[in-house]
Amino acid sequence: MSVLLIILYLINLLFALFLIFYRERDTSVTWAWLLVFMFIPFLGFILYLFFGLGLSKKERYEIKNQITMDFSSLDDIYDPTLQLYDDLPSDSKHAQLAYFMSNLNHTPLTHHNSVTILTDGEKKLEALLNDIKHAKKFIHIEYYAFVTDKTGMRVVDLLTEKAKEGVEVCLLYDELGSKGVKRTKFSKLIEAGGRIQTFVTSEKAILKFRVNYHDHRKIAVIDGKISYVGGFNIADQYVETTKKFGYWRDTHLRIDGPATSILELRFLSDWNVSVPDDKKLIGKLDYLYHEKPNEKATTDIQIIASGPHDEKQQIKLAFTKLITSAKKRIWIQTPYFIPDDTILDALKIAKQSGVDVRIMIPNKPDHPFIYRATQYFAQVIMKHDVDVFIYEGGFLHSKVLIMDDEVSIVGSANQDIRSYKLNFEASAVMYDKSINDTLSHYFTEDLKQSKELTQQMIDDMSIWLKFKQKTARLFSPIM
Template sequence: MSILSSLLGVLFVLNLVLAGAIIFLERKDAGATWAWLMVLFFIPLLGFILYLIFGQNLTRKRLFDWEDMKKIGIEDLIQKQINSLKEHRFPFKNETASRYQDLIYMHLINNEALLTQDNEVQLFTHGEDKFESLLKDMDAAQDHIHIQYYIFKKDHLGKRILEKLTEKAKQGVKIRVLYDEMGSRRTRRRFFKELLAAGGEVAVFFPSKIPFINLRLNYRNHRKLVIIDGKVGYVGGFNIGDEYLGLNPKFGYWRDTHLRIIGSSTLAMQTRFILDWNQASRSKKIAYDLRYFPQPSFTGHAGVQIVTCGPDSEWEQIKNGYIKMISSAKRSIYIQTPYFIPDVSLLDSLRIAALTGVDVRIMIPNKPDHLFVYWATYSYIGELLKAGVKIYIYDNGFIHAKTIVVDETISSVGTANIDVRSFRLNFEVNAFLYDQTISESLSAVFRKDMEKSRELTMEEYDERPLKIKLKESISRLLSPIL
């Protein structure tokens, strides 16, 4: 008994030391700190091992560095835009962008997100349309294809994309494929052997250094980017896999949102890809070359900022962009997201918007792909229902779109969900769009999706069973670390 008591005493003291390390050294958000302290309390010692895997702080680490970036001239362009905005002499090409100078300025200061105003933007909501367009653009590639996905599956669609990439590699087009190890955990490097044999290159983001153990398991690259010849870019919610074509019986029809962009914003997307590639592929880094940053004359009129965020950053750039958009709303806010776990700042901004008479509508799936996240989502939407927010449950399969539209004037489409994981743990990328035509199209898509959704009422929410309320409460406690 004395030995057992001593062991328990040592374990208790060790747990206190570990808890102190979490509180005083990491300086995390209070909600996340309490969640981890609960884990330590209920699972002593093992909880700290979980913390090392899931909770380490990356904000003090410089993960992405590219010395050649100075050769592109982006830093000078960013500074010129900042100065011209400060002096109220920025040459806006459309009224929409001019009305949201403060949001544009914030992204410049906070994320070095250059505003480009010569973009043509095409909207995709069906997987078949998106991938047919992507395959067509890849077929037309002359110089390079840079492709980055969180999930790259080795199923029918994955093989079809890979066959096209291999074909282009054999034609002399430079192919680089970057995927996330966790998202594509069932995909092995041998899947790409024919592409590699043809001269293509493949890199994996945050791979396991020890088999079956990944100390960066909780920090994943959730970005989806394709850049073709530095002229055409794709960004949005679709990954590569048959379920994104609606072929998975569990989810049924897959509703997502993706963008095809022709314009100078592709150069910002290219820079992001190269930064991610050089972090993942230490031995085959990309050096600056004009071939990756061509200067053709684009004829579009849409204003676009490519904004990124990740756990390596002190700021939550995309979340800040969402909050700024919400606070600027005068008439309407339409949000589509598969996961809705906002922090206090975002929750308050939505609640305040609704209480001031703004028509706030949020659309979420009717089925979970992550149970804890699903029930945590339901706990938060209850608070918004009380403030007058309209909640729609999408019943036509699974909605995976990550979009927000304000006043049918400005919008954002990308990879970031409205949850703590996207804002603080994952590496994400969104296109902030200053174009009324695009925003009106996204609003029309939302209203069309409403026809295949049901509105969740306050009465229905209040009548949910006790077991559902318990699931929500437990999930909400864990929401800061989900």
């Protein structure tokens, strides 16, 4: 037994040395893994294999290369007479912010978009089904969770009908996120000509030791004209009031306009890197937005996406820029509040600069351990005079940031380290006062169903609960 313990200790030591001297990681991530190795030696070794190895250099290169090739298609759709794509916002006071976002993701700002904000799961589903029903050319769908339950099968059955009509149907989903999916439920869709694919990092994820990297995006593109992005997935729990979660409160966007091209190119990159060469989607120009500008559509949009293939952490930098640029307010809704030091410091600085900083989180977990970390960081930021509100009208899954009176961001990214570094995410930065006003209205209405976190509430927490919160926070860099 003593020999076995010595062997396990040596394996632990070797992995610790490997982690410190070979892998380039943040100091906080390194310390978090060292804690894992220290407190749970053998299990820590197993956990590191599945959650800590990261993407290989080859996988990173392939993903980056595919994105570069697909986004080169943008050069072919620039038509200065249409004024759909450039780096200049309609209002010059946002020029620096728009320029930063363009450099961050190497994608243009898009003009003449029409945006519908959807906060109810059933209404979002019905809108999506209606657009799918009227599709003429293609339907491209990408979801973190696409479950073949009652809701999922409504979508699958309609996709099958459209495939039979000759419409190109491609469905990409994250296998790990889509728990309960039954591949056999796609058989009729496949027979009708539809194509189904799991995302590259989730396919055989366990065998390839990469279960930590999720395609967390929620994108749908119909005929290159209409697109969706936001927080709703495809499953019953997102459209029904359930015993576990109650009402599901989320935010999603329906976009009619050239921002659809950017989301389509993101889908094409994710699809093409996930399939063999003979199944890649080509003829990219046919998938992009070619409509004449709608003068009544006035929303400027920049799509920001990021993933673990790129160390720039574009989503986090976008959040940081918005927070540090605020003059009046930063209102945030997020189901998981586990920020890194950069975001924490930005929020503290904003508050100390006189900015109205408010953060809204749910009152219940869908992932208990992660929720304990959220509770911990909510207390940390509250002690720096930031107002924290706990939503009690159901489960808050909305991922929204409202800056001042004209800028806002909605998408799939949470305010947590996983969204900053580990997940593949997509969010829309919008420059539009009416959109900002609408999101502010929803936020204000949600406040009516929320309670503010107070010091008395913290003092009333049990010692055991506080212990769980502080323990969860130690592992927050690798959650």
